[in-house]
Every structure is written in structure tokens, then in C-alpha cells.
Amino acid sequence: MEIVHVYTKLRLEFGRQCLFSDRPAELLVDLPTDQSLAPQFIQKTHQDQGLQACRDLSDHQVNTERFESDSCGLNHEEGGWPKDVNPQEMEQTIRFRKKVEKDESYINSILQLGSVMENCIRQNNAVDIYQDYLKDEEEVEGHQEPSSAKTINVFRDPNELKRTVTGLSWHPDGGRKLAAAYSCLEFQKASKDLSLDSYIWDIENPNRPEMTLKPASPLVCLEYNPKDCHMLVGGSYNGQIAYWDTRRGSQPVEVSSVEHSHRDPVYKIIWLQSKTGTDTFSASTDGQVLWWDVRKLTEPTERLVLDPSREGNLDRALGAISLDFESTMPTKFLVGTEQGVVVSCNRKAKTPAEKIVCMYDGHQGPVYALQRNPFFPKNFLTVGDWTARIWSEDIKDSSIMWTRYQTSYLTDACWSPVRPSVFFTVKTDGMLDVWDVLFKQNDPTLSLKVCDEALYSLRLQDNGRLVACGSQQGGASLLEVCPGLSSLQKNEKSLLAAMFERETKREKILEARQREIRLKERSRSEQSRDEDGGREDRDQSPHQLMARAEDDFYVVTEMKRRREKEDQTARSEDLDQDQDHGQNQDHGQNQDHGQDQDHSQNQDQGQRQDQDHGQDQDQDQGQDQD
Amino acid sequence: MAGIEYGEVEETLKRIEAHKGVIGTIVVNAEGIPIRTTLDNSTTIQYAGLFRQLTMMARSTVREIDPQNDLIFLRLRSKKHEILVAPDNDFLLIVIQNPCE
Numbered sequence: 052m053e054i055v056h057v058y059t060k061l062r063l064e065f066g067r068q069c070l071f072s073d074r075p076a077e078l079l080v081d082l083p084t085d086q087s088l089a090p091q092f093i094q095k096t097h098q099d100q101g102l103q104a105c106r107d108l109s110d111h112q113v114n115t116e117r118f119e120s121d122s123c124g125l126n127h128e129e130g131g132w133p134k135d136v137n138p139q140e141m142e143q144t145i146r147f148r149k150k151v152e153k154d155e156s157y158i159n160s161i162l163q164l165g166s167v168m169e170n171c172i173r174q175n176n177a178v179d180i181y182q183d184y185l186k187d188e189e190e191v192e193g194h195q196e197p198s199s200a201k202t203i204n205v206f207r208d209p210n211e212l213k214r215t216v217t218g219l220s221w222h223p224d225g226g227r228k229l230a231a232a233y234s235c236l237e238f239q240k241a242s243k244d245l246s247l248d249s250y251i252w253d254i255e256n257p258n259r260p261e262m263t264l265k266p267a268s269p270l271v272c273l274e275y276n277p278k279d280c281h282m283l284v285g286g287s288y289n290g291q292i293a294y295w296d297t298r299r300g301s302q303p304v305e306v307s308s309v310e311h312s313h314r315d316p317v318y319k320i321i322w323l324q325s326k327t328g329t330d331t332f333s334a335s336t337d338g339q340v341l342w343w344d345v346r347k348l349t350e351p352t353e354r355l356v357l358d359p360s361r362e363g364n365l366d367r368a369l370g371a372i373s374l375d376f377e378s379t380m381p382t383k384f385l386v387g388t389e390q391g392v393v394v395s396c397n398r399k400a401k402t403p404a405e406k407i408v409c410m411y412d413g414h415q416g417p418v419y420a421l422q423r424n425p426f427f428p429k430n431f432l433t434v435g436d437w438t439a440r441i442w443s444e445d446i447k448d449s450s451i452m453w454t455r456y457q458t459s460y461l462t463d464a465c466w467s468p469v470r471p472s473v474f475f476t477v478k479t480d481g482m483l484d485v486w487d488v489l490f491k492q493n494d495p496t497l498s499l500k501v502c503d504e505a506l507y508s509l510r511l512q513d514n515g516r517l518v519a520c521g522s523q524q525g526g527a528s529l530l531e532v533c534p535g536l537s538s539l540q541k542n543e544k545s546l547l548a549a550m551f552e553r554e555t556k557r558e559k560i561l562e563a564r565q566r567e568i569r570l571k572e573r574s575r576s577e578q579s580r581d582e583d584g585g586r587e588d589r590d591q592s593p594h595q596l597m598a599r600a601e602d603d604f605y606v607v608t609e610m611k612r613r614r615e616k617e618d619q620t621a622r623s624e625d626l627d628q629d630q631d632h633g634q635n636q637d638h639g640q641n642q643d644h645g646q647d648q649d650h651s652q653n654q655d656q657g658q659r660q661d662q663d664h665g666q667d668q669d670q671d672q673g674q675d676q677d
Numbered sequence: 678m679a680g681i682e683y684g685e686v687e688e689t690l691k692r693i694e695a696h697k698g699v700i701g702t703i704v705v706n707a708e709g710i711p712i713r714t715t716l717d718n719s720t721t722i723q724y725a726g727l728f729r730q731l732t733m734m735a736r737s738t739v740r741e742i743d744p745q746n747d748l749i750f751l752r753l754r755s756k757k758h759e760i761l762v763a764p765d766n767d768f769l770l771i772v773i774q775n776p777c778e
Contacts, residue, residue: 132710151712156767158686161704164763164770165689167750171761172696175776 054080119258198485198497200518200532204257208233208525210246216521218272219510224280226512228253228261229519231527234269234288236316236507249273249285251297254517254529265301266293271316278328284345286317286333294345307348313337319374324381332376336389338368340396355406357386357394369394373421377428383408385431387418393433395444413440413450420464420509426471426544430551434464439476439486443555448562451554454486455493462507469515469537472547477506477520485536489546497536501528576608698775700758705729705769712768728771732764 056079132138136147151157206229208214218232232249249270250260264270268289276282283295285303290313293303313335320333323342330352332342342353357368373387382399391414400406414435423431429444430451437457440450459480467473472489473496481502484495501520508521515537518530694702694715701716705725714721736748751762763770 132708147710148712151706152686153683157712158683160765160768161686161770162689164765164768165686165693168693168761168763168770168772169696171750171752172693172699172772172774175759175774176697 117258198487198533198536200483200485200497200499200530200536202501202528202530203517204254204529206231206250206252206257206260206527206529209250209260210248210525212242212245213523213525214245214269215507215523216525216527217507218270218274218285219508219519219521219527220273220275220283221510221512221519222280223275223277223513226514226517227255229510229527229529230264230273230275230283231519231521232270232273232285233525234271234316236271245269251283252527262297263301264295264303266303267291267306271318272320274320274322274331276322276328278322282345284320284322284331286313286320286335288316290314290317290335290337292317292320292331292333292341292343292348294348305345305348307343308350311350313339313341315370318372321374321376323376324378332374332384334371334374334386336370336372338365338370340371340374340386342398353398355396355398357388357407359392359394359407359410370417372417372419375421375423375431377423377425379428385421385423387421387433387435389417391415391418391435393418393421393431393442409447411442411447411450413442414438416460419462422465424466424471425468427548427551432464432466432474434461434476437461439464439474441488441551441554443551443558446555446558446562449558451551451558452488452492462505463509463520465509465511467515467537468511468513469539471544472550473536475509475511475518477501477509479505481506481522483509483518483520483530485532487536488550489540489543499530501530502526693772696774700773700775702773703769703771705771707767716773724771724773725769728760728762729769732762732769736764 132144133147136143138144208216214233214235216231217234217236220230222228222230228251230249230251233246235245247266247269249264249266251262251264253261264273264283264285266285266287268287268291270285270287270293273283273285276284281297283297285293285295287293289309291309292307292312294305295301296304313333315335315337317333317335320331322328323330323332327344327346329345330342331345332340334340338357340355340357341351343351356365357371358365359369360367369388369390369392371386372389375385375387377383383395383397386394386396388394391412393411393413395408395411396406397408398406400408411433413433416436418433418435420434421431424441431442431444433440433442433450437460438454439461440453442450457478459478459482461476461478464474464476467475470487473485473487476484476486476495478484481500481504483499483501483506485497485499487496490496502522502524504523504526506520506522510519511517512519516532516534518532519527520530521527690702690704690713693699701720702714703711703716703721703724704713705711705728709725709729711721711725716724731753732748732751735751739746739748748764751764753760753762758773758775761772761774763772
């Protein structure tokens with residue numbers, strides 16, 4: 052229906068201004084709802100709908116497959132010559148060139164380009180706009196940024212069955228390549244399908260190893276020759292030493308004969324500094340340290356048995372797990388053993404007995420890593436059980452500095468080649484710790500979780516910035532350390548030297564005090580036992596004489612003691628002695644290793660065979676305390 | 678006429694070559710053929726091919742950003758020396774110079 056509104060106006064009122072007035076609303080039309088139409092409509096539930104005047108977008112993430120790329124060169128040939136000109140013929144090319152030079156457009160463009168070019172050439176000769184004006188000013192030390200390290204690459208074991216990365220070695224020339232030794236060190240876990248190969252990786256290409264080394268038995272350790280970057284020597288699981296030349300392929304150039312090699316896996320092999328550059332020495336848990344000349348691997352040039360009693364007895368030898376050799380001290384070297392003792396040896400000693408110079412007993416478990424500080428060769432770092440310890444060569448009783456007991460086992464460590472106070476450790480929970488001794492001694496300066504599985508090996512590149520660590524599942528991770536941890540700080544050497552001296556002095560003082568107390572003890576007991584001197588003078592070695600003397604001594608003291616126990620006065624003397632025992636205990640926690648005679652006075656009765664095994668002493672102490 | 682101008686060309690190029698620090702000069706045509714060079718053959722061919730491509734790419738970059746624009750000159754400074762490239766429609770003048778210290 053139509054809605055119409057009609058209004059009338061007199062003609063004479065046209066054009067007049069409008070006069071508006073208000074009036075109330077007037078209902079014009081009212082259309083009631085027609086219920087009969089309702090079934091034609093569908094009732095919909097109310098809903099809230101937002102409206103926005105822009106396009107619909109979506110965010111989506113996709114994980115792409117790993118893209119393997121390969122670099123290769125292209126063969127390029129000269130081209131562009133017109134069909135009638137043969138590029139090989141000099142005459143034709145010269146003729147063509149001359150023709151072009153006569154061309155008018157050529158002339159014009161050259162003239163024009165020439166002027167532009169001249170302008171620019173002259174510019175170069177005018178002022179060196181790239182001159183370094185501020186080169187001589189010293190770099191301002193900004194605020195210390197927090198230390199950091201980031202993973203650059205991970206090199207995974209390409210085989211199905213993953214093996215542990217047990218050894219790592221950087222290429223000596225610039226560190227562009229990393230050699231990794233893979234083996235399965237867990238006893239009897241190596242299945243037959245386990246690949247024997249070890250790889251050399253180019254750090255730019257984590258997809259594929261650059262070269263494969265195929266030994267007869269998996270390699271436990273691997274070292275590049277620092278003098279010749281193509282030579283590598285590796286110690287294998289079955290005790291043999293093999294030597295490779297990377298120019299000659301994957302098979303070892305020579306392998307040592309089985310009869311003369313080690314009888315246990317070779318845990319460490321190091322190149323020596325020699326005129327020929329072909330000498331190495333290796334250590335293994337069978338207790339021997341063998342020297343080899345790689346040109347002739349049929350038999351070792353020298354052999355040393357790590358027998359603490361210096362008799363060359365293989366049965367009592369300590370199994371070696373780590374080796375350290377410093378080129379500034381070519382005749383001395385350190386061996387870390389399974390028993391927790393570090394043995395310092397001199398290769399050039401006159402008698403085999405003197406080859407073992409001294410022993411440092413510090414760890415409760417195998418000494419997995421051992422390294423001298425490259426700036427302070429008198430101090431060395433050892434890692435074993437749950438601590439890392441720093442030792443000074445002069446103090447044999449204990450380490451001068453040590454870390455707290457960590458939550459997991461430490462498996463490898465090394466000093467930074469650029470900063471004397473920084474060292475790195477790896478643990479079985481996959482953490483890499485960076486310790487800066489001048490910054491913080493209780494905790495690592497930086498602690499990074501590299502991977503979920505245990506880390507077994509660690510190696511720093513010579514520039515101090517790149518760190519490679521190898522894990523149990525065959526992944527070698529390459530990390531880059533922040534410049535704060537890899538550049539020498541001011542006064543670092545002198546500060547560290549002062550710190551080492553201070554700690555060494557502290558230990559020396561404690562040692563001296565210890566000795567004083569024992570001396571007092573001894574003199575007191577000697578006074579009352581002077582009449583029981585009676586020592587036979589026989590032709591025996593001083594060692595045996597001492598043993599004999601001590602045996603006599605115990606027998607006598609035992610008798611005397613029993614006698615005294617029956618008296619009333621015995622008790623007071625015992626009390627005195629007990630107090631002294633107690634004092635002895637408090638000072639002597641770390642230092643009683645190896646100082647045998649004094650212990651034996653107080654407690655040990657009868658077990659005097661192995662004087663050098665301090666551990667036995669400790670156990671007996673506990674038992675015999677009255 | 679062409680003769681006189683040809684002489685001028687020679688003179689221009691000789692002047693450029695004689696500048697202090699200039700190691701070599703190459704003139705390349707549109708197809709990448711070196712027309713005139715003071716360097717040895719293999720180096721010349723290498724430079725000619727590579728710089729032809731680079732210049733074309735540089736020119737297309739400039740024109741893509743602004744179609745009214747065009748490449749006049751290209752300067753490539755490297756550790757060892759500076760390479761100056763003057764492009765033209767048909768030809769390319771490449772000069773390798775060792776700038777003063």
C-alpha cells in the first residue's frame with residue numbers, strides 16, 4: 052500500500068522563508084504483524100558476530116626437510132663471438148676487434164665513458180676515503196656483557212647405530228676441519244653392525260663428512276700431526292695404533308702389530324716434538340705408555356710401565372686414561388690413571404725406576420682429562436669423579452684449587468688456548484661449563500646445555516673461540532664462545548700468576564704444619580722406645596729396610612700398648628694420643644695420601660705391604676680409632 | 678672525420694691507462710667480447726664475462742627501484758684494488774686501479 056503525505060501551500064506564500072514549529076508525533080501508518088506469514092520464515096538463534104573490515108589472513112609454520120647442498124665448479128668457455136669468427140684464430144679475432152674499433156658508436160661511447168672514468172680515477176688518487184683515522188686509539192672497554200656461547204653446527208653420525216664421539220682433533224692449519232673418533236666404550240655393548248669408521252668433518256658442511264677413516268677396529272682417540280696437516284694418528288679399541296695420510300685415502304697407511312701394541316683400548320695418543328715430526332706416544336689402561344715412530348709401527352721405540360713401585364711390574368701397573376705433553380718441557384709428561392692418581396714421568400731418566408718421578412693422588416675415580424695450562428706450565432688441570440682440580444707441580448699432596456662437587460660426572464676438560472684463567476668442562480648430563488677462575492671460583496661462569504645425552508669429549512680450536520664437543524649419540528656440536536671469554540683481558544696473566552702462587556703457598560703451609568705435627572708425634576714415641584732399637588744391618592734396599600724397621604716398630608708398640616692398657620695411666624695416655632689423632636684427622640683430609648710412615652705409627656697394624664697406596668691408609672684409620 | 682675521432686679515442690684510452698695506480702683497462706662490447714685490453718687474455722675474458730653480468734644486474738636493480746633512473750657508474754672496492762665500470766648501451770669500460778695508500 053502506498054504511504055502518501057500531502058501538503059498544500061498558497062501561491063502567494065511561495066518563496067517565503069520557512070517558519071518551523073514543533074508539534075508532537077503523529078502516527079501515520081501502523082502495520083500489525085501478520086502471523087500467517089510466520090511459517091515462511093525460519094527462526095535462527097541469536098549469535099554474536101564480530102565484523103572487521105580487513106582481509107582474512109592466516110599464520111602457518113612449516114618445517115621443511117633438510118636441504119643438502121653441494122658445491123662444485125663450473126666449466127666456463129669463451130663465447131659471444133659471432134658465428135663467422137673463430138675464437139681460437141688470432142687473426143680473425145684481431146680483425147673483428149679492429150672492425151669494432153672503427154665503428155662510430157664505439158668512438159662516441161668511449162669518449163663519453165672515458166671522461167666519466169677519468170673523473171672517478173682522479174678521485175681515487177686525490178684522497179683515500181677509506182683511510183683508517185682512528186686505528187691507533189685503544190678500544191674502549193665497554194661494560195662487561197654477559198658471557199654467552201652459541202651453537203653453530205652439529206655434526207651427526209651418519210650411521211644408523213650411533214656411537215659415542217670419544218676423540219676430537221682440530222686441523223692444525225687454521226682449524227677448518229675437525230677429526231672425530233667414534234667408538235662404543237661401553238663394555239660389550241658394541242654390536243656387530245656397529246660401523247668402524249671415523250670421520251673428518253669440514254666445519255662449513257655438516258651434511259656429509261669430508262672424509263672417512265676406516266680402521267680395523269673403532270678408534271678411541273685421534274690426533275692431527277701439528278707439524279703436518281695431512282697426517283693423523285689414531286688409537287683404536289683393540290690397542291693398535293694406526294696412522295693415516297689424508298692424501299692417501301681412507302685406509303690407514305700403517306697399523307701397529309697386534310703383539311706389540313697395547314692390550315686395552317688406547318685412550319690417548321699425542322704427537323711429540325721431534326726433529327722428524329713422526330714421533331708419538333700412546334697410553335692405555337693396560338698400564339703401559341708406548342712410544343712410536345709412525346714410519347715404523349711394527350714395534351714401539353720405547354715402553355714404560357706405570358708401576359707405582361717402580362719395578363716395571365705390569366700386574367700392578369696403573370691403567371692410564373689420559374696423557375699430557377707440553378712442548379716446552381719435552382722430556383716430562385703427565386699420565387692420568389684409572390685409579391685417580393696422576394703420575395709425572397721423565398722420559399729421559401737414566402734408569403727405568405727413575406722414569407716415574409712422582410705421583411699426585413687426588414681423584415676418587417679415573418682421571419679422564421689432564422692438561423697443563425698453556426701459559427703456566429707448572430700448573431695442570433685434572434678432571435675426574437665429580438670435580439675439576441688444578442694442581443701445582445710442586446705440591447704433591449693435593450690440588451691447589453678445586454671445584455665443588457658437581458651433580459654429574461665430569462668427562463673431559465681443557466684450558467682455553469687464549470685466556471689463561473678460562474677452562475671448559477663437559478659433563479654426563481650434556482652440559483658444557485666454562486669456568487673463569489679470576490671471575491668466579493664457586494660456579495662456572497657460563498653453563499650451557501648442549502644436548503640431552505652425555506658429552507664425552509671436548510676440544511678447543513687454537514683461536515679460542517670455537518669449541519667442539521662430542522656426545523654419546525654421535526653428535527659433535529660446534530659452539531662459538533663470546534669474545535669476552537676468548538680474548539685476553541688486561542693483567543690476566545699477572546692476576547692468575549698471583550692466584551696460583553697464593554694457593555700454592557697455602558698448600559705448602561698446610562703441608563709444613565702437617566709435617567710438624569707428625570714430627571712431634573714421632574719424636575715423642577721414639578723417646579719412650581729408644582731401648583728397643585736393635586735393627587739388623589743387612590744388605591737390603593732402603594725400601595725393604597724401612598719396611599723391616601716399621602714392622603719391628605709395630606710389634607713393639609703393640610706389645611707396649613697392651614701392657615699399658617692394663618695400667619690406670621694407660622687411659623690418660625690414650626686420651627692424649629686420641630686427641631692428637633683427632634688433630635691429625637682435621638688437617639689431614641686431603642694431604643695424607645702418600646705420607647705413609649706417620650699414619651702407620653698411630654693406627655695401622657700389620658698391613659705394611661704397599662706403602663704408596665694412601666687409600667688403604669684412610670680406611671684403616673677409620674677402623675682403628677680408639 | 679672518423680680518423681680524427683679514432684685518434685681521440687686512442688688518446689683517451691692511453692691517458693686513462695697512464696693514470697697513477699691503474700693496473701689495467703678493458704673495453705667490452707655488448708656480447709661480452711673484449712675489444713681492447715691491457716691485461717692478459719685469460720684475465721680479460723674472466724673480467725669481461727663477469728662484469729658484463731654484474732653491470733646488467735646492477736642496472737636492472739637501479740631501474741627496478743625507479744624506472745626513470747639508470748646506472749651511470751659502478752665502483753667495486755675490494756681488499757686488493759678498486760674496479761671501476763662505466764656502462765653504456767653497447768660497450769663497457771672496465772678499469773682496475775690500485776688506489777693510493
